Amino acid sequence: MxxxxxxxxxxxxxxxxxxxxxxxxxxxxxxxxxxxxxxxxxxxxxxxxxxxxxxxxxxxxxxxxxxxxxxxxxxxxxxxxxxxxxxxxxxxxxxxxxxxxxxxxxxxxxxxxxxxxxxxxxxxxxxxxxxxxxxxxxxxxxxxxxxxxxxxxxxxxxxGGATFNPAGVRITDQCIECGACKEACSFKAIEEGSPYRCVPERCDDCGSCIRACPVDAIQESLVF
Ligand code: SF4
Ligand code: SF4
CATH class of the missing domain: 2.30.110.10 (Electron Transport, Fmn-binding Protein; Chain A)
Structure with a gap:
């Protein structure tokens, strides 16, 4: 761009x-x-x-x-x-x-x-x-x-030299790969992996995955 x-x-x-x-x-x-x-x-x-x-x-x-x-x-x-x-x-x-x-x-x-x-x-x-x-x-x-x-x-x-944070929630190494976040995400923004991964371009920062995660492995997105 x-x-x-x-x-x-x-x-x-x-x-x-x-x-x-x-x-x-x-x-x-x-x-x-x-x-x-x-x-x-x-x-x-x-x-x-x-x-x-x-x-x-x-x-x-x-x-x-x-x-x-x-x-x-x-x-x-x-x-x-x-x-x-x-x-x-x-x-x-x-x-x-x-x-x-x-x-x-x-x-x-x-x-x-x-x-x-x-x-x-x-x-x-x-x-x-x-x-x-x-x-x-x-x-x-x-x-x-x-x-x-x-x-x-x-x-x-x-x-012009401005900086920004990427979009999307952040999945940490605490992930136990249960798949609950992927199930909860209607934006198809989570991919399987070890740990699971958020695709920033698809993520709406809605937080449904954060609420679904049983081990608090997902951190909120950063301010743009
Ligand atoms: S819900 Fe939490 S533990 Fe389960 S796959 Fe997603 S990030 Fe990992
Ligand atoms: S914050 Fe919302 S859109 Fe982003 S990965 Fe989680 S459930 Fe999907």
Whole structure:
């Protein structure tokens, strides 16, 4: 995974939820990334909005979005979530001066609208930012297994020097190979072995296996 591929996924979603922190509260709004290059992912706002001020003050941003947010109710009273993918980014941002955007736009088609708006709307001039460092997860869900034989495919990566923990519970050497965890896992995320093994890309961190294990051999997943 690289920034170009990530941006392709982002474009398929479009508008996402951008969250900042102000006075110890989380503030979220709908926004979108408007370009990328080797320095990161670009986004913008009117600099004088509270959002713009929060961005400058904290330098922190989390972003989340889903490719299909529809929920359907089934005849038997259940809920159906169509196959979709979620993107989650947790990262650091910095302000990008207007002259830098204008210069980058000469060779980057994606930033041309931002450059034009800097000229046309003065309030946009100081509202460009780049997420220059982040850890990223793409959570590809097919809960009814319509297109493959397991529910989840989680991809984690980072850019700009960020680090992250892998997904998934951790099975220790205390495992006595009884198979109860594999039986309990509807995500098909546990493989037999000595000890048994969790496949991180398939694991939802749900904890059913932890509850099923008779010898407490399974540790919870680490924070992303
Ligand atoms: S339930 Fe616990 S002891 Fe049994 S196979 Fe899984 S990890 Fe090993
Ligand atoms: S935490 Fe849930 S999804 Fe992950 S291995 Fe255990 S039962 Fe399966």
């Amino acid at each position: 690289n920034l170009e591929t990530l941006y392709e996924y982002i474009e398929k979603i479009g508008v996402m939820t951008f969250s900042t922190i102000l006075n110890n509260e989380v503030h979220s709004r709908s926004a979108h990334f408007n370009g990328f290059d080797e320095d990161g992912l670009y986004f913008r706002t009117m600099a004088n909005k509270p959002y713009g001020r929060q961005l400058k003050e904290t330098g922190k941003l989390t972003v989340c979005g889903i490719s299909d947010s529809t929920v359907q109710h089934t005849e038997n009273g259940g809920v159906y979530f169509p196959p979709s993918f979620t993107i989650r980014l947790i990262g650091d941002i910095r302000f990008v001066p207007p002259e830098v955007i204008i210069e980058k736009a000469k060779s980057n088609e994606l930033l041309k609208t931002a450059a034009n708006d800097i000229v046309e709307y003065p309030a946009m001039a100081d509202g460009n930012f780049v997420m220059y460092r982040a850890r990223v997860e793409i959570y590809d869900a097919d809960f009814e297994m319509e297109h493959r034989d397991h529910k989840l495919l989680r991809t984690r990566f980072s850019f």
